[in-house]
Each structure stands twice: as C-alpha cells, then as structure tokens.
Amino acid sequence: MDKVRIAIIGVNNIGTVHATYLAQHQIKNAELVAFCDHNVKHLATAKEKFGSQYKFYSDTDEVMKDPDIDAIIIATPHYSHPELSIAGLNAGKHVLTEKPAGVYTKNVREAINVSHEHPELTYGIMYNQRMNPVYQKARQLVQSGAIGELRRTNWIITNWYRSQSYYDSSSWRATWAGEGGGVLLNQDPHQLDLWQWICGMPKRIMSFVSFGKLRQIEVETEVTAYAEYENGATGVFVTSVTETPGTNRFEIVGSRGKIVIENNQLSFWQSVVDEQQWNQEYKGGFGEPEVWKIDVPAVWDDQTGHAKTVQNFVNHIVDGEKLVSPAADGILGLSISNAMYLSTWQQQWVDLPIDEDEYLTELKKRIATSKSKHDGQQ
Structure with a gap:
C-alpha cells in the first residue's frame, strides 16, 4: 500500500x-x-x-x-x-x-x-505523549538501569483545570452513562500510560477518589492514589481539575539516581555508587554517595x-x-484507573490485574443511577 x-x-x-x-x-x-x-x-x-x-x-x-x-x-x-x-x-x-x-x-x-x-x-x-522525547529519555534511563532499582514514583498532575461551564457544554460529559469517568478517564489517560510505560505496572492500588467535589457532576474531580510495585517500590498519583494554578511534576527515584520532569524539562541526578552498595560499605556515620547532575538533551515542541x-x-x-x-497497551493505563475507582468504591486495596467482571458490576451500578445520556460527540 x-x-x-x-x-x-x-x-x-x-x-x-x-x-x-x-x-x-x-x-x-x-x-x-x-x-x-x-x-x-x-x-x-x-x-x-x-x-x-x-x-x-x-x-x-x-x-x-x-x-x-x-x-x-x-x-x-x-x-x-x-x-x-x-x-x-x-x-x-x-x-x-x-x-x-x-x-x-x-x-x-x-x-x-x-x-x-x-x-x-x-x-x-x-x-501522542509517547512522542515526547522528555518521556522517551526517562523511559530509556529507567529501562537501561541508569537510575538503578526503582524505589519511588510520584506524579502530581493537577493542571487540568475545568470549570462548571466546561462540564455543562455536553450532556454526555462527566456522567457515568455518557463518559464513564472524570479526570482519570478524560484528562489522565496519557499520564497513566506514561507512568506504566516508563516505570512498569504496579501490583496493587489503594486510592481515594472524590466524586463531584467542587463541581456539580457525577464523576471524579480529585484523586490521590498509592501504588506498590512487585519489588517493594511505591508510587503516589495525585490529580485534580479544581486547582489553579496547577502542577505537573513527575519524580522517579531509583537506588542510583533520580529523574524529575517538570515544565517539559527533564533533570537527572546519578549517584556514583548505588545506594545499596554505599549503605553496605560506608562506615563514616553521616554521609551519602556522591551525586552528579547530568544534562540529558530532550527538546519537545508540545505541538x-x-x-x-x-x-x-x-x-x-x-x-x-x-x-x-x-492499542493493546491501552488496557494497561485503563487497568490502573479502573483499579483506582474500584479501590475507592470498595474501600480496600485492589490487586492488578483487576477482576474485570467485578469492576463492570460496580460501574453498572453507577450507570443505572446516571442522570444524563451521551449525545454521541467528543
């Protein structure tokens, strides 16, 4: 062709x-x-x-x-x-x-x-954010082992401000029947995808999701979620549509370095010695490994x-x-957001991969009481 x-x-x-x-x-x-x-x-x-x-x-x-x-x-x-x-x-x-x-x-x-x-x-x-060289470089640094073993991930992504007028613009928006979710499903799919694309999938999620907080809508406006990885690393994901000015800051910490992505810029610090090795060998009381700040070229036009x-x-x-x-990768980030909803609805940890039938049963309960139906347009 x-x-x-x-x-x-x-x-x-x-x-x-x-x-x-x-x-x-x-x-x-x-x-x-x-x-x-x-x-x-x-x-x-x-x-x-x-x-x-x-x-x-x-x-x-x-x-x-x-x-x-x-x-x-x-x-x-x-x-x-x-x-x-x-x-x-x-x-x-x-x-x-x-x-x-x-x-x-x-x-x-x-x-x-x-x-x-x-x-x-x-x-x-x-x-489309996978085309961003900032995130591509971060993924390369993590997967190559440049930051050592994953220890912690934190993403604060609250620069999604949406007014009531935005939600009132379409009858399908911000309803369980029409949209199926709020900030996690509409604004955050890119971040949830990048989170797992760069750092891997967590093994379980505990979340605190606020539905209709500060907006007259059915679905969520704010989320704070805690994740645990197979190796014991932890993650926190915070998102909101009600903060202004908002923040977009992604931190990835490993045993040998740290990545910070903010304002479309990547900062990278690398320890000369892996923290675990340093901890085993160092006998001087107070002290920590020598750290180098390394410039990583990554320019993004954002357009x-x-x-x-x-x-x-x-x-x-x-x-x-x-x-x-x-498209097969689309199920991964969606699994994380589904787990965040399910954790809040059931007030407990949710293991990944999720029980898909259990999630759908809970979602259908919300759809059944939804006040609006979608008009079919994005």
Whole structure:
C-alpha cells in the first residue's frame, strides 16, 4: 500500500484537530478522504471548514462498507471506542483510536482479541505523549538501569483545570452513562500510560477518589492514589481539575539516581555508587554517595505529538515501522484507573490485574443511577 486513505469518525473537537493536519497534507503517504458523524450540524461545519471534496457519512456502517477507505481514526466518546474498533477491524480497516481505549478493561480486551484475529491490520491508540522525547529519555534511563532499582514514583498532575461551564457544554460529559469517568478517564489517560510505560505496572492500588467535589457532576474531580510495585517500590498519583494554578511534576527515584520532569524539562541526578552498595560499605556515620547532575538533551515542541502519532501509524501500515502506541497497551493505563475507582468504591486495596467482571458490576451500578445520556460527540 502506497497511500493510506483515512476517514475520521467524530468530527467535533479532537476530530477536527486530526482533520486539520491531514487536510494540509502534513502526513506522508496518507490522504484524508471522509468524515463521519451522526450529528449533521457537525458534518456541515466540517464541510464548510475543509471543503466538499470529501465524503461525508452520518452512519458508521457506511464508512465500514466503503472500499475506498483503508483506515479510520476514532474520535468519539469513550464508550464507543472498543465498539467502533471492533467494527473497523472486522471490516478490514486499520484503526487508530483516541484515548482512552475504552471505559472498562473487559470490552477493551474484546477489541484487542479481535485485532489478534486480523494480524494484517494495524490497531493503534492516540498516545501522542509517547512522542515526547522528555518521556522517551526517562523511559530509556529507567529501562537501561541508569537510575538503578526503582524505589519511588510520584506524579502530581493537577493542571487540568475545568470549570462548571466546561462540564455543562455536553450532556454526555462527566456522567457515568455518557463518559464513564472524570479526570482519570478524560484528562489522565496519557499520564497513566506514561507512568506504566516508563516505570512498569504496579501490583496493587489503594486510592481515594472524590466524586463531584467542587463541581456539580457525577464523576471524579480529585484523586490521590498509592501504588506498590512487585519489588517493594511505591508510587503516589495525585490529580485534580479544581486547582489553579496547577502542577505537573513527575519524580522517579531509583537506588542510583533520580529523574524529575517538570515544565517539559527533564533533570537527572546519578549517584556514583548505588545506594545499596554505599549503605553496605560506608562506615563514616553521616554521609551519602556522591551525586552528579547530568544534562540529558530532550527538546519537545508540545505541538506535533498527534501528527507524529498518525505518521507512525501510517508508516507502520506502509513499510512496517515499529508502532510506538499499539492499542493493546491501552488496557494497561485503563487497568490502573479502573483499579483506582474500584479501590475507592470498595474501600480496600485492589490487586492488578483487576477482576474485570467485578469492576463492570460496580460501574453498572453507577450507570443505572446516571442522570444524563451521551449525545454521541467528543
């Protein structure tokens, strides 16, 4: 395949972002050919903005049947991501889904299993922050052993400020039936993915999730979670949509070094001697290992992550380039957020991997009492 012909499903908000760089031919070997949205007003807006030379569908079934469409980008509300992914894969389309991979791991796993039945197709997820060289360098430092054995991770990510007006903008937002969660499911999927991508999956979670705190919504606005890893390392994840000014600071501490990521800058300190070795050998009372501050080159423009993710997706289809964000990875960060909800609902530790049926049972209880239904657009 020399050129990948792409349709965007869901053309409001983030779908328009993807359409813009595709329409401007910024993605090599790719062509935007169609838009799909059940809201005819959104389609009319897209036609006015991008031109009438594209195909415009109000029914996803028509997209799946179109032989002139090779791939779809899914930019719809969260619950529909696995459903549309399965439909696309079964129709022979390559699929790139927006985050999160879904609302609960059980149906995401179903989509992943379908993708295994179609190894000739590419199934990716829009984890555009994996294109950030700051996080790529952090992952390299951790996985290469440069910081030694993992000891502690702390991520404070509270610069997601959202007003009541934002939540009132769509009937599906911030409801269990329409969105399936709040800050963990809408704003934090990138951080939860990066957390496990860089540091690995924790073995269990204890969390304290506040639902509807300081906002008139059903879902969570603030979270403080505590994680434990297999080797005894610990982690803390703090997030909120009600703080201003907010903070985005990620610390990773190992037995031989520390990484701090803040303001899109990576700082790295490395001990000359591993702490465990120093502790065993040092006999001088007060003292600690010599530490070097090391400059690590990592520059991020903070603008092109979406386009780079789509280019990687297209390259994987065309010439087999390694896929940076396979959709199968989407279940990992989602498992962490599902565990955080379940821990709060049950007021206890939750082991990973979670009991998927148990989580879905608890989620359905919230959906049953949800006051709003989604209108189908992101």
